[in-house]
Amino acid sequence: MPELIPGLAGVPAAESAVSFIDGQKGLLAYRGHPIQVLAERSTFQEVAWLLLYGTLPKRAEFDGFREQLGTRREIPERMYDVIRALPGNGHPMDALQACMASLGMFSRHTDFRDASTADEAITRILAAMPVMVAAFDRIRGGEDVVPPRPELDTAANFLWMLTGEEPDELAARVLDVALILHADHTMNASTFAARVVASTEADPYTVVSSAIGALTGPLHGGANERVLDQLRDIGEAESVEAWVDGQVAAKKKIMGFGHRVYKVKDPRADILQGLAIDLFEKLGRTPLYDTAVTLEDEVVKRLGDKGIHPNVDFYSGIVYSKLQIPIDLFTPVFAMARTAGWLAHWREQMVDNKIFRPAQVYAGVHDAEYVPIDER
Ligand code: SDX
Numbered sequence: 453m454p455e456l457i458p459g460l461a462g463v464p465a466a467e468s469a470v471s472f473i474d475g476q477k478g479l480l481a482y483r484g485h486p487i488q489v490l491a492e493r494s495t496f497q498e499v500a501w502l503l504l505y506g507t508l509p510k511r512a513e514f515d516g517f518r519e520q521l522g523t524r525r526e527i528p529e530r531m532y533d534v535i536r537a538l539p540g541n542g543h544p545m546d547a548l549q550a551c552m553a554s555l556g557m558f559s560r561h562t563d564f565r566d567a568s569t570a571d572e573a574i575t576r577i578l579a580a581m582p583v584m585v586a587a588f589d590r591i592r593g594g595e596d597v598v599p600p601r602p603e604l605d606t607a608a609n610f611l612w613m614l615t616g617e618e619p620d621e622l623a624a625r626v627l628d629v630a631l632i633l634h635a636d637h638t639m640n641a642s643t644f645a646a647r648v649v650a651s652t653e654a655d656p657y658t659v660v661s662s663a664i665g666a667l668t669g670p671l672h673g674g675a676n677e678r679v680l681d682q683l684r685d686i687g688e689a690e691s692v693e694a695w696v697d698g699q700v701a702a703k704k705k706i707m708g709f710g711h712r713v714y715k716v717k718d719p720r721a722d723i724l725q726g727l728a729i730d731l732f733e734k735l736g737r738t739p740l741y742d743t744a745v746t747l748e749d750e751v752v753k754r755l756g757d758k759g760i761h762p763n764v765d766f767y768s769g770i771v772y773s774k775l776q777i778p779i780d781l782f783t784p785v786f787a788m789a790r791t792a793g794w795l796a797h798w799r800e801q802m803v804d805n806k807i808f809r810p811a812q813v814y815a816g817v818h819d820a821e822y823v824p825i826d827e828r
Contacts, residue, residue: 456813461712464639465808466647470503470796471636475713480720482636483507491723496606496631497521500578500792503636504799517575522602524579525609528558531580532587532597540592544585544784545674549664551584552577556657564655565802573656574795581791582606585784586613607631610788614777622734623775626727627785630771633720633764634786636793638713642666642673646794648808650801663794664787670707673765673790676782679708680740680769688739689746696750708766709751715759724767731774741770 457463472481480487483502490499494508501509501517509517534554538547555577564570587597590613598616600609607628611619637643645666649659667673686695699706711718728741748762772782 478716478719499632503796520575521579524576525583525600545668547588552661581788582610631789634789650798651807659798673783673786675707675765676768677779682707683740689742692746710760711763717761718763720764721762728770
């Protein structure tokens with residue numbers, strides 16, 4: 453009888469060349485490129501191509517990809533009717549999942565095994581994600597939808613669609629780097645969900661819609677908005693020590709800390725912390741940042757030996773709130789970026805697919821007797 457491994461911890465679910473993590477050394481690389489180099493020298497759109505097709509794009513490849521990402525932001529007009537029909541007080545991740553599934557309905561009966569058809573779907577999905585997130589936010593706020601601008605890159609266009617104002621150059625660059633940092637991360641829960649659904653030969657819209665659902669949970673992508681709530685609950689840096697003592701005593705999970713693979717500080721947290729500081733120099737300091745730094749020190753002091761360190765979600769919320777992105781859009785922003793990784797894993801799964809159908813350890817009864825209802 454095979455042994456049950458809770459959460460499949462450490463159990464390889466697939467062979468992949470998309471990204472690599474060394475959890476002890478705190479290393480992350482996309483197709484062999486260290487994340488620090490990509491954050492410094494690349495853009496989200498170039499990184500999306502790298503993840504999807506395996507190498508950095510040549511100039512002509514990139515120009516074509518970028519042009520498609522721009523023009524394919526034009527989603528079917530009826531999608532805006534779908535978005536208007538959604539409950540405005542619902543969570544934007546639920547709206548995004550509903551929108552992605554709805555968008556796929558416009559491409560039904562399409563053979564995605566054809567490479568050019570698959571490539572077109574990839575750019576349509578990548579282009580539509582930010583458009584649908586921003587449109588839901590504008591519509592729930594009773595504001596006119598801001599039409600996308602094909603000439604802007606993904607981050608700048610998203611900020612434009614959120615506010616209708618020309619995006620600040622530093623803000624757009626910071627968001628673009630944050631999208632790079634969130635684009636892929638080996639076999640995390642939402643990517644695993646994507647591969648499971650991909651293995652059934654479902655279409656890429658359904659694959660992404662399923663992965664959005666997995667990312668929503670507070671133990672995964674949903675942690676980033678909870679980190680900011682947590683910092684606001686703590687308040688001043690002086691309150692951190694007592695708060696951490698309380699959490700540890702109650703054995704409660706502290707949002708933004710811990711990781712299944714990293715047993716040191718998540719390298720993405722380091723880069724996001726630096727981006728926050730860059731923003732403070734131009735836009736002023738966020739008081740919660742001092743609370744966050746103190747929280748990191750106090751948690752690591754107590755739990756660092758157990759491998760509990762800040763993860764990607766710990767500083768991202770401070771960056772996003774500095775960019776004036778609403779707190780419940782933090783996880784949709786994560787999803788916008790991770791769509792590049794999910795689609796890269798969809799392509800990889802289709803190359804040598806075998807449907808996921810794991811075993812189980814049966815813990816139930818056998819030969820149960822059916823007793824008539826009035827005799828139970
Ligand atoms: C993401 O997988 C990925 O790559 C995900 C991600 C990505 O890019 O896709 O990196 C993005 O999801 C980051 C994680 C965001 N989630 C949070 O910040 C929520 C808080 N973190 C924890 O829920 C937890 O650390 C997980 C879910 C991230 C990891 O869970 P594991 O690997 O299953 O670890 P565990 O829950 O079994 O904990 C092991 C021990 C336990 O103590 P003991 O029972 O052994 O005494 O560590 C403790 C836990 O109580 N622990 C924590 C803790 N995380 C683990 N204690 C306090 N606070 C925490 N955050």
